[in-house]
Amino acid sequence: MxxxxxxxxxxxxxxxxxxxxxxxxxxxxxxxxxKGINSDKKSKEAVIIINSSDLMKFDQNELRVFEGQEITLTLNHTGKMSKEIMGHNFVLLKKETDLNDFAQRAMLARENEYIPDGDETIVYTKLIGGGESDTITFSAPEKGSYTYICTFPGHYGLMKGVLIVS
Ligand SMILES: [Cu+2]
Structure with a gap:
């Protein structure tokens, strides 16, 4: 017992x-x-890390920064598929952009990593495949909400988010 x-x-x-x-x-x-979503208002810099994978998703769909901040943004692709099959990029669009029109034209711009001619973009990364990453730096635009997408054909429906500048 x-x-x-x-x-x-x-x-x-x-x-x-x-x-x-x-x-x-x-x-x-x-x-x-x-981590990386919210930045400190007093800080001049904001660091954002977004992960993507073979699952056709960004791990963050809402980013918050403050006007005038210097943003360092890294896009990671943690998957295994090549950029020809499951390529991803981060493309930040100006406020007035017609998303569907832009995405349709992007689909045809294969030779330019799916960035179409025009002036709708604020900034964008390279197109990357599994195991790759790319880092960009830019100043936060004026207050407002900005859409970001992946322009690889068929991805923007799922790979979409909003950058909120306060
Ligand atoms: Cu993608």
């Missing part, structure tokens, strides 16, 4: 230990998730 009680006690202790570990992991995960 003593043995059984001893085993029960060990079991309870182990279970508690596991719970504590889970809670810790969850907390750390949230911290990582928020």
């Amino acid at each position: 003593k043995k059984i009680i001893f085993f029960l006690l060990v079991f309870v202790l182990v279970s508690c230990g596991e719970n504590a570990d889970n809670k810790k992991n969850k907390f750390e995960y949230k911290k990582i998730e928020k």
Whole structure:
């Protein structure tokens, strides 16, 4: 009987230990998730890291920065597929841009990494494939909301977000 009680006690202790570990992991995960989204108003610089993958998604669909900040933005492609098949870019558009019209023209601009002629873009990264990344720097535009997309054919429906400048 003593043995059984001893085993029960060990079991309870182990279970508690596991719970504590889970809670810790969850907390750390949230911290990582928020990293890079919000920048400090006093800071002159904002660092943004966006991950994309073979799943045709950006891991962030809302970015917040402040007017005049110097933004360093890195786009990572954590997948394995080549840029010919699952290429991604980050293309920030001016406010008045007709998204569908722009994306349609982008689809045809294969020789220019799917950036069409015109002046609708504020800034954009290179087109990258699995395992690659690209970093760009630019000044936050005037206050407002700006759409960003991946212009690889068929991607902008899912790969779309908004940069909010306060
Ligand atoms: Cu893409």
